[in-house]
């Protein structure tokens with residue numbers, strides 16, 4: 001049986017919980033919205049698309065923290081109601097096989113490579129990037145919107 005060399009790292013539960021608290025407190029940079037399409041509101045915590053009618057929080061997340069040339073903060077969604085963090089961390093999430101780019105970063109958090117990977121491609125791209133010893137971790141993002149989807153690390 002083939003074993004993967006990667007581990008999916010969904011958004012940490014503490015960050016999702018903090019976003020829910022901030023939204024409840026009325027923080028201006030935490031918008032509460034209702035999903036109105038089946039493929040427009042990806043939750044970074046359970047790594048599923050929200051179903052139309054589900055309540056979501058939209059807030060800025062620093063995927064690469066301040067203090068680096070590639071520092072980046074951008075909007076992400078999480079479910080407004082508590083959801084179960086994605087647990088199948090040895091499997092690439094089936095719901096995010098379209099419109100994705102994989103970015104590779106080194107230990108200084110500089111981007112060193114990137115490749116669009118859709119359909120059946122993500123695992124091969126992820127494994128190839130992680131075979132490069134210079135690469136420390138990967139990010140998956142939306143090609144069209146640029147939004148951060150998840151981190152992937154080497155096992």
Ligand SMILES: [Zn+2]
Pocket residue numbers: 043044045046047048078079083084
């Ligand atoms: Zn969720």
